[in-house]
Amino acid sequence: MTDPNCIFCKIARGEIPAKKIFEDDDVMAFHDIRPQAPVHFLLVPKEHLATLYEAQPAHQQALGKMLAVAGRLAREAGAGEGFRTIINTGRVGHQEVYHVHMHVLGGPEPLGPMLQRRK
Numbered sequence: 136m137t138d139p140n141c142i143f144c145k146i147a148r149g150e151i152p153a154k155k156i157f158e159d160d161d162v163m164a165f166h167d168i169r170p171q172a173p174v175h176f177l178l179v180p181k182e183h184l185a186t187l188y189e190a191q192p193a194h195q196q197a198l199g200k201m202l203a204v205a206g207r208l209a210r211e212a213g214a215g216e217g218f219r220t221i222i223n224t225g226r227v228g229h230q231e232v233y234h235v236h237m238h239v240l241g242g243p244e245p246l247g248p249m250l251q252r253r254k
């Protein structure tokens with residue numbers, strides 16, 4: 136369950152470098168290459184999964200673990216007073232990389248509003 140052309144599969148296989156902060160059998164965490172906050176890392180399932188639309192019960196362990204380890208990793212990365220998790224899906228969600236990933240974004244300063252309010 137790996138896609139030879141997928142950039143996050145390549146990172147999970149160690150074929151291209153990333154600033155890895157956590158890895159176990161199910162998930163991997165690494166710093167985003169274009170950070171949008173002082174703390175900005177990504178948590179991904181090691182198995183290829185293009186979007187949340189394709190998620191099945193078999194993915195529960197990896198998807199659940201992404202949430203279960205986010206707080207500890209955020210604290211260790213310097214976001215001890217709060218953080219935001221985002222999973223972008225598809226065109227409407229502005230997903231750029233089609234391997235499910237959860238952004239973890241943190242301060243120290245409070246982040247901006249989640250979405251621009253519609254007028």
Ligand code: 5GP
Nearest residue numbers: 142153165166167168169223229230231232
């Ligand atoms: P999306 O818009 O799909 O939710 O976000 C994709 C994220 O992946 C972006 O924040 C982008 O900076 C990050 N990204 C894209 N390519 C790479 C890469 O090769 N290495 C790392 N570490 N992050 C990447």
Ligand code: ZN
Nearest residue numbers: 141144183234
């Ligand atoms: Zn992949």
